[in-house]
Every structure is written in C-alpha cells, then in structure tokens.
Amino acid sequence: MVATGDAEEAAAGCRARAALLGAYELGRTLGEGSFGKVKHARHRATGDHFAVKILDRGRVLSLRGADDQVRREIATLTMLAHPNVVRLHEVAASKTKIYMVLEFVNGGELFDRIAMKGKLSEREGRRLFQQLIDGVSYCHGKGVYHRDLKPENVLIDRKGNIKISDFGLCALPQHLGKDGLLHTTCGSPNYIAPEVLQNRGYDGSLSDIWSCGVILYIMLIGQLPFDDRNMVVLYQKIFKGDTKVPEWLSPGAQNLLKRILEPNPMKRINMAEIKLHEWFQKDYTPVGPYDDDDEDVRLGAILPVKQQISEAPGDKSTHQMNAFQLIGMASSLDLSGFFEEEGVSQRKIRFTSTLTPKDLFDKIDVSATQSGFHVQRAHSKLKITGNCNGPNNPSPFLVCAEVFVLGPSLHVVELRKSQGDTAVYKKLCDRISSDLGLTRYSGWSSSLTTISPASTAEARRHWLPCDECCVVPPH
Template sequence: METQSEHHLLNGACRSVIFGKYEMGRLLGQGTFAKVYYGRNLETSESVAIKVIHKDHVVKKEAMMDQIQREISVMRLVKHPNIVELKEVMATKHKIFVVMEYVKGGELFDKVAKGRLKEETARKYFQQLMSAVDFCHSRGVSHRDLKPENLLVDENGDLKVSDFGLSALPEQQRNDGLLHTQCGTPAYVAPEVLRKKGYDGSKTDVWSCGVILYALLAGFLPFQDENMMTMYRKMFKSQFEFPPWFSPESKRLISKILVPDPDRRIKIPAIMRAPWFLKGFKSPIQDDPNQEEIKEPDSQITPKSSPPFFNAFELISSMASGFDLSGLFETRRNSGSLFTSKCSPPDILVKLESLAKKLNFRIACAKEFKVKMQGNSDGRKGKLSVTAEVFEVAPEVTVVEFSKSAGDTLEYRKFCDEDVRPALKDIVWTWQGESNCQS
C-alpha cells in the first residue's frame, strides 16, 4: 500500500519523505516509465537524485522490465569516479525508488550546444570518458548509447557517465560472441551496428567516444545530413572533414578511432597511450569495495559452533523469481553467487576446502564459517580471491554465498559458472534465481 507521503509526492506536492530516510523535492526529469526527483538524505544532508518507477507501468512489458533490472545491475557493477553512483534501491508494492548520485552541473551537451570547447577542456572530458568506459569494459559492460546528453558534469567540472538503460552484459551475447540488438543514437552509433550482422559492444563504444571527441573540439558532429541514409553512407565510408583549428595530434587520434572496420579501429589501451591523450592525464583513484587484502592466518582458528543466522526475508527476496528487487540490490550482497543447501554447515565447509584444493586455490583464511581462497596465477587484475560464507536459515536449510574479494570480475564469473557450480552440484539445493530444486 502507498504511504501518505508517496501519495502526496505523486500528486504534485513539493516535498515528501520516503522510508523515513529521503526527502523528495522538485521534479528533475521525466521519461516514458519513470520520473526523477531531487532528493536529500535526511541523515547526512547529501543531495541525491531519486528515480521513481511505477511497477504497474512496466511489469506487463517484459523488455522494459529487463531494461530496468539490467540498468540497476550494471550501475552496481561499475563503481568509478566518472560514473554516476547508484546509492541504493528501495521498493514498495507499487513503486521502485532508485537513489543515485545527484550531479549538479547538468549535461555535457549543454556546454557543446554553446560552441566548441577549448582543446584542454575537451581533452580532460575525453580522458575521464575513456577512463570510465575502459572500467566498464573491464567489468564486461558495454554502454551502447554514449553521447553528450548522457554525460553529466558535476560542480567540480568532472565528467560522469549516466544512463545505462541500453547497456549490455556478456550474457546478452549470442553464440557467436557478438551483440545483435540495434540500439543507440543515429549520429553516434557505429557502422557495424547498422549492418545487422552482430557487433562487439566495446568496439562500438570506442566509435561513439570518437564522435563525442570530435563534437567537443568542433562544436558540431562529424557526420551530418538531413537525409538519414546519406548520413549513414558517410559513416560507412568515414567521410568527414577536420576544421582548421584541430591540432595535428587530435586529428591523428580521431582518424584512428573513426574507422568503419571495427577490427582496424584503435582500442582503448592504445588510445590511452596516445601523446595527445596523455597530456595532463591523471588516472582517477578507484576505491573498489570488493578489494580485500588476503593474509595468511597466524594460527588455526576454531570456528563457532554455528554459522551466522541469515535473515529469512533476505533469502526469500533474493531467491524468488519475478519483479522483486528488494533482495537483488541490497548493499551487502555485491556481485555474489548464492545457493541453498540441505547439508549441515560443517559438511559444507569440508566441501569448500576440497573445492579449493581441487582448483589449486590456497586457503588464505578459514574462520567462523567463512572460507577465503586465493588463486595461484595472476589474472587481468592480479590473483583472484574469493570468499565463501555459510549462513544458517533453519536447522535443515543453509545458505552459502560466494563473493569476489580481489581480482577481475569476469574471471570471477567464469570461476563461479565453470568451476564452482559443477563441483558443488551434489550439495546444492537451488542456486539464486533458479526455480528448479533438487529433490
């Protein structure tokens, strides 16, 4: 049932308090299925943006429902200084409240609409854009709709990537390893997306970044025409001209980005090594909440006689199918793999230690029904470290949660899908999100 404050909010009241935590004020924007309001955290006085989604508007539209879930999942996955931060997600029976970082400065589009930017300013925004996009790609996320309207600028003049509604995750790829959904904004979309033969999302993002860089430096787009097909033909042939004020280095870099053949298009690591790009570049400090130092235990620690109690509401919320977001987006459950088991906690611990040995992972710490294991080989982001924690729901029901402590997210997913699941199938009752249980 809607609270009185929610009712006032949606009927035009200036201010409203939701969940006793956030004060909601003026309307910031409105889309087809959601409204975004300015908000304030009553405890910290921090400004936030709150997207309000009516479940009734989207629950019957499967594609829209999937888009909302994917957007929130992606935002939880890509925590970076130059990406709009997702604070938390709350829900009532009828509405979903997505609380995000409030970016005060507006869209980068508004700055470009006033005319071209100075080269130093354009370079700074492009550096921050590439840093954010590279981070997304390292997490397996392709944005697919990069344009100045989706790039915000905060009060400090720093860029923030927003609007992940069209983003893609690896599971959306077909058997050929490519994406096939045609999406994006015509002036910024890569040629291979239009060919309908499948495309690499990360390579299309690079093309869009090249168009953005050109627009920042020129004040207009590289490919323009009143006739859409004529514009597309220019894109397929990369027919554009540089204004006379472009520096030789910037022209050289853009020429390597706006290459119609995605296999010949420059990649992000090479872009970030380009002399023009490196001028004044400062890599943003990334505080990865998943990073945790693994240390050898000083001595054997005797585990407690029983594991921590796992709130039954969390279990129901996270395991249930349907459009229930309360468990999926809880803060402490971050990119983990969760399963229930009818085995006893001690038996599960033995199985976990056996799994670690089988996979040649060393057990870095085993205490209080929590097992920390670390791989021996270096991956994309160092050695993969995984924590498995056992929770007791009832005398005959136990929950086991895997989470990444350090290393690359894609390698962690592969570890869960290809190593953990087959090895533990004899003790698993059901995995999170799966409805088929073992008898």
C-alpha cells in the same frame, strides 16, 4: 493462497518504500521521462544530496522490453563503482513504483556545456575525454558495454568531472552470441557505429569507442561528425566514415579522431592504444575504481563523515585490533587468498613501527610523492594513485595505507594494492620501507612482519595471540 501472497508482497513493498523514503526528504523535480520522474532528495540523517528516480511500474510493463531495460540498468549499476560512473546507492519497489536512489550530479549534461560554449578547448576536451575513456574502459573490464554513449548521457558534477549515466541499453556478458559478438541494433542514430547497423554482429568495446570518438569530435569542433535529416543519407555517411577533421586542430587530436572514427572496426584504434596515444597521454592521470574494501566509498554519502587523521587522544584514524584480527593478519592464516585471483602476498604488505600514525602517514606521503604518485588522505586511510607507465601497461594504480593499533606505542601499517602493476607496487613498498628504516616486511618474504630494529622484542611479544577476543594489552 494467491490473494494472501499478493497481500504479503504488497505489504513488503509498502514497508520497503516507507523505509527508503522515510530516510530521504524529497524536493524539486529534476527531470521527467517516459516512465516517471527524477526528484532531488536530501538524506535526513547526513544532509547529503541524492537523485531519486521514481518509475511507474505500470508504464514500464506496458512497453515491450522496458521491464528488462530497467532490470538491466539496476543490475549493471549495482556492480559498477568508478568515479566517472553514476553510483546507485539504494533500490526499493512497491507494487506500483520502483525507486532508485542515485548519486546527485548537479552540473548538468555534457551536451549543455558544449551548447553553452559552442566548443571546448583542446585542454578541457582532452581532460573530459580522458575521464570518459577511464569510465568506459572500467565498464568494459566488468563486461559492460554501454551502447548509447552520447553527450546527453554524460553528466558533469560540481567539480567539472564527468559521470556516465543511463545504462538501460547496455549489454552484459550473457548477451553475447555464440560467436562472442553482440547482435542487437540499438543506440542513437548520430552516435551509432557502422558495424552495429550491418546486423552481422559487433564488438561492444569497439562500438563504444566509436561513440566516444563522436563525443570527442563534438567537444573539440562543436558539431556532429555525421549528420543529415535523411536517415538513409546519415547512415551512408557513417558507413563511409564521411567526415572532415579541421586542420586547425592540433596534429595529435586530428590523428586520434581519424583513428577512432575508422569505419572498419578491425582497423579502429582500441582502448589500450587510445590510452597510449601521445595526445591522450598529455597531463593524463588515470582514475581507478573505488577501493572495494573502502566502506565509506562503497556506501557513498549515506555514512557519516569520519574524523580526519589526528594525533589527538581517542584518534579515530587508527583501529584497535583484537586477537582474532591479529592472528588473521599472519600470512599463514590469512584466508582471503581463497577468494582472490591475486595472491594475498602480492596484494598486501604489513609492517610494525613505533612512530605515531601521523608521522607514519606523513613519511609514506613523502615517499609516494617523490616516487611520482599522487597522495590523498581520505578519512582513516591514505590513498596513493597514479599511472603504471609502460609501453603495454598504462593502467591506473591505487594503493591504500591504513594503521592499526597494537599497543600504546606500536602500530601495524598495512599497504593494500587495489589496482595496478605488481612490480610497480613492490618498488613503491621497497621505497617506503627504506625511507622508514625498515629492512624486511611481510608479503614479499616468509617473515610474519617487518620490525624496526628498536622494537624487535616488543613487537614479537605483541604478535603472540592471547586466549580471549580482546584488544592486545600493552606491555
């Protein structure tokens, strides 16, 4: 029976390997490590590029703790979805190999960029640091503490944006002790926080912030803040916070570095305070996580690219709606509230309009832009991003707009908040509805939908469900 079970497991592993690798064309080796190689791969169907990490299970199992490290990295990357964190797209395993299909980041390491330039300008260093903090802050919000942040683990894509990688040493909520602290000493010597070395327990967020400060120091000054060939002397410098911040840096940069590289974690600046710091805030546009409901983003480049918004016949930027979907959009029958922390009435706003999809998107674009937000058209959706400004709330803001077809000249527009302050979202919805000439909309009132004055009767007819699961017929 054991032999049969092993054979079945091996066969399943071979099938998984064949299915995964059959979809990709492997190319040159991008790098090698202790457990295997990373190869460039091209998806045969879409032509998109990926990095496939191929790990030797024998080597992984031969080193104590390495198996747990690999499992931890896979589990962590599976739940992270942020523009500044490397994406994991697929995983497969055979009896001898583990295959991880990762986002291909072709700009090299942050370490290489700094080494090539010597140091970065404050403007460039600030932009990259803002992205680093956005990514790390998102991870902390998910209960993930990296614990090995350094320029070698920060990649640069072709657009010059950062991608945090290598989560093998990260900590998850289940790794916290009864005191709510982490107790495993790990990390790279020059980047490790002093409290991690003391073996008394440490806050994963504050220790990551220290490492981010070391990275910022290197970007702006071109050298390590704490360095010595003698490890004992190095750790003494770290314990004392013994480093000099050059006076030729701007006062804001000097202040932020000193507050981050504070050896006492109780006095160290936290993540929220960093985001509110004057130097950090300059030219800052927060980057929020990917929209969980955005299938194209969630599955990455494996999906074929959809058509852009157009008024052409057969336009794919809008979706035909069947009766079940139509009924489900009614607030009284929407079951999503059972599975969401925030009430659906606070997260989703819907209204009907006789305008074309293009006109609707154009008007929403103008309203959002004039309200100070950034607008991006992605496939069949319009995304509104920005910053929820306030003394205690510098958080990212993300709203998606989508159009559904009810009839030949009637559409439902849905505004869905993925992240951001509810009051700011309501204000934006009020602005959009006002600019579109609407008086009421579903979500903030008990009415089922907002109906433009010219189409009240027609819209009410369309909201009546039909008996069959079909597209609502035109009237």
